[in-house]
Amino acid sequence: MSQEQIKFAYWVPNVSGGLVVSKIEQRTSWDIDYNRKLAQIAENAGFEYALSQIRFTAGYGAEYQHESVTFSHALLAATTRLKVIAAVLPGPWTPALLAKQIATIDHLTGGRVAVNVVSGWFKGEFTAIGEPWLEHDERYRRSEEFITALKGIWTTDNFTQRGDFYRFHNYTLRPKPLQQHPEIFQGGSSRAARDMAARVSDWYFTNGNTVEGIKAQVDDIKAKAAANNHTVKVGVNAFIIARDTEEEARAVLAEIIDKADPEAVNAFGDAARQAGKASPEGEGNWAKSSFEDLVQYNDGFKTNLIGTPQQIAERIVALKAVGVDLVLGGFLHFQEEVEYFGRKVLPLVRELEAQRLVDKAVA
Ligand SMILES: Cc1cc2nc3c(=O)[nH]c(=O)nc-3n(C[C@H](O)[C@H](O)[C@H](O)COP(=O)(O)O)c2cc1C
Numbered sequence: 001m002s003q004e005q006i007k008f009a010y011w012v013p014n015v016s017g018g019l020v021v022s023k024i025e026q027r028t029s030w031d032i033d034y035n036r037k038l039a040q041i042a043e044n045a046g047f048e049y050a051l052s053q054i055r056f057t058a059g060y061g062a063e064y065q066h067e068s069v070t071f072s073h074a075l076l077a078a079t080t081r082l083k084v085i086a087a088v089l090p091g092p093w094t095p096a097l098l099a100k101q102i103a104t105i106d107h108l109t110g111g112r113v114a115v116n117v118v119s120g121w122f123k124g125e126f127t128a129i130g131e132p133w134l135e136h137d138e139r140y141r142r143s144e145e146f147i148t149a150l151k152g153i154w155t156t157d158n159f160t161q162r163g164d165f166y167r168f169h170n171y172t173l174r175p176k177p178l179q180q181h182p183e184i185f186q187g188g189s190s191r192a193a194r195d196m197a198a199r200v201s202d203w204y205f206t207n208g209n210t211v212e213g214i215k216a217q218v219d220d221i222k223a224k225a226a227a228n229n230h231t232v233k234v235g236v237n238a239f240i241i242a243r244d245t246e247e248e249a250r251a252v253l254a255e256i257i258d259k260a261d262p263e264a265v266n267a268f269g270d271a272a273r274q275a276g277k278a279s280p281e282g283e284g285n286w287a288k289s290s291f292e293d294l295v296q297y298n299d300g301f302k303t304n305l306i307g308t309p310q311q312i313a314e315r316i317v318a319l320k321a322v323g324v325d326l327v328l329g330g331f332l333h334f335q336e337e338v339e340y341f342g343r344k345v346l347p348l349v350r351e352l353e354a355q356r357l358v359d360k361a362v363a
Pocket residue numbers: 052053054055087117118119120121186187188189190191192193205206207237275276279283284285298328
């Protein structure tokens with residue numbers, strides 16, 4: 001097991017409706033005041049990262065969406081240690097624009113910004129904003145060129161790239177970012193997503209899954225990355241319901257599903273399943289998601305971080321044991337539950353991690 005402590009990120013609720021497509025009460029708001037306070041609570045609770053979301057329009061009833069790069073900067077300005085990952089879509093963004101924006105934000109925030117390169121799954125969104133829609137694996141080919149360009153611009157002078165999607169000629173960005181280069185995250189489950197991670201990304205995010213399912217992905221990606229002489233870390237999505245008793249936590253999950261908005265879940269499910277099957281091998285995100293899974297739109301219940309602090313801490317350490325480097329948490333009532341997680345769950349995780357290392361040293 002890694003000597004490094006497992007890291008924690010939370011989903012920035014910069015879109016309305018929270019992280020579950022349900023009519024259950026959610027004491028979470030997508031506005032900036034709520035989010036600034038949440039970011040401060042999270043960094044004090046021990047969260048290292050926050051992940052913003054990019055949507056130009058939503059497929060599951062998230063009616064309002066704040067733009068991610070701008071919003072991420074506002075959260076960085078309100079905090080001192082938290083790193084904020086801004087989600088972007090190749091297509092609407094060009095690498096030249098993003099490299100420049102992020103370099104400036106890096107200077108404004110003491111080197112705390114990162115990016116999540118989203119390859120796009122929702123055709124309706126691209127159609128709505130007049131962006132050409134590429135086939136699944138072509139989207140990843142474009143994203144890979146996008147990432148190569150970002151890294152090249154951030155780290156070298158006279159950068160030249162002659163790709164099918166992006167071209168640069170002796171381009172020198174000034175100033176370069178403060179960080180050697182801001183970290184690059186990406187999401188996905190498909191073969192193309194995993195192969196791109198194993199070549200160029202610093203981090204790979206995947207939808208929620210069982211420990212066995214996640215192990216299979218981690219083994220696949222890390223082995224491929226090693227063969228490419230590349231290192232990639234893995235982050236896993238989880239919708240976290242931590243309560244003093246398991247019964248309370250299970251009751252919250254039951255209520256979320258009971259009050260799911262069937263119309264919105266099914267509409268999202270249609271688009272998502274289409275996206276899940278869009279990759280040639282049919283293993284994309286959501287390829288196997290049930291109605292219940294889709295109520296949390298990145299399959300976050302499947303990771304099963306639902307129960308008492310002790311149960312959740314043990315499951316997190318089990319994820320770490322199969323090679324997970326980061327847990328990305330979504331919550332029902334973000335401010336209060338992020339605080340509870342930091343107070344009740346995180347210290348137990350650190351205790352278990354230390355214990356495992358002692359056990360290993362003795363064995
Ligand atoms: C943790 C995580 C965060 C994501 N964030 C966004 C996002 O903000 N906007 C978006 O359109 N897609 C987002 N995605 C979708 C992915 O980038 C990708 O397009 C999708 O998972 C389909 O990939 P696949 O077909 O390769 O499995 C996210 C995925 C994951 C796992």
